[in-house]
Amino acid sequence: MQRYFVEPEQLNEEGVVLTGDDAHHAVRVMRMESGDEFIVSDGQTRAALAVIRGVTAGRVEAGIQTWLPMSGEPLWSVTIAQSLPKGDKMELVIQKGTEIGAVAFVPFESDRMIVQYDGKKEAKRLERWRKIAKEAAEQAHRSRIPAVEPVMTWRKLMSSIAMYDLVLFCYEKEGGAGGAGLRDAILAYRERSGLTQIDNKELKVLLIVGPEGGFTEREAAEAEAAGAVIVGLGKRILRTETAAMVGLACIMYESGEMGGV
Known part of the structure; x- marks a missing residue:
């Protein structure tokens, strides 16, 4: 599943917004649309499974489906x-x-x-x-x-x-x-x-x-x-x-x- 890193202020309990290169990649490269899921992380303390609510030019809005553990890092x-x-x-x-x-x-x-x-x-x-x-x-x-x-x-x-x-x-x-x-x-x-x-x-x-x-x-x-x-x-x-x-x-x-x- 596709993963994106965002700034901490972009990710909260309400959801996440992808902009810039991330939004372009999600829409133009991955061909994502409403209902599709991706993993998002602030690169610090939070990671979540997100589901897309809406797509507009240069912007992808998604809700949080579930919070995920911060795994994938070596000891x-x-x-x-x-x-x-x-x-x-x-x-x-x-x-x-x-x-x-x-x-x-x-x-x-x-x-x-x-x-x-x-x-x-x-x-x-x-x-x-x-x-x-x-x-x-x-x-x-x-x-x-x-x-x-x-x-x-x-x-x-x-x-x-x-x-x-x-x-x-x-x-x-x-x-x-x-x-x-x-x-x-x-x-x-x-x-x-x-x-x-x-x-x-x-x-x-x-x-x-x-x-x-x-x-x-x-x-x-x-x-x-x-x-x-x-x-x-x-x-x-x-x-x-x-x-x-x-x-x-x-x-x-x-x-x-x-x-x-």
Whole structure:
């Protein structure tokens, strides 16, 4: 069933009103009409099954049929910090990362990034990224839209590490024989914290992924000094957008998101 996210003030006991792109999508793309149902959420505390009462130009009015639980969110809150990749790769990271379960995305600048960051285009690009996150969250039936933060400097990213329970820094030099893997880091964290797979709990995790050229040794050293755990993602060299998805999927599996915990 189609899901839409709206601003909190649009959703109340009386019903909900879709406007703008959402109304256009409902009427022109989904061909909805009076009597049709859809799921609506304010992305914060409320979700409901709504039934359409009436459709006019650029406006869909619906009543609340029943309130729904806010489900669809993983127990571990994983933020992907992605060094700015070239082309539309950031859009892919946001779209697929939202589907898999990331709660936020932090694009940042690093030494070897290929793309030339243009602050003048920041607002327009950020708007597009957030729209992609919204559409992906609707498609995946998420309860919340992941946050997409403005581009961050390396220094600011390093200073934010203390906000998380576990920070995983993906570094290709850890992928060879004897290197520490992502799963090793999670298991070590469980042991340190006394967290078993049966007795799970909410965690704030930051996954840091480098650009096409990878991280420098200086960046790896600074990240480790700030509290990050240096990890590899296997023996193969992954594209930057692939690394983000593989790392996130592995974290979701280890958290019990895929079952078995």
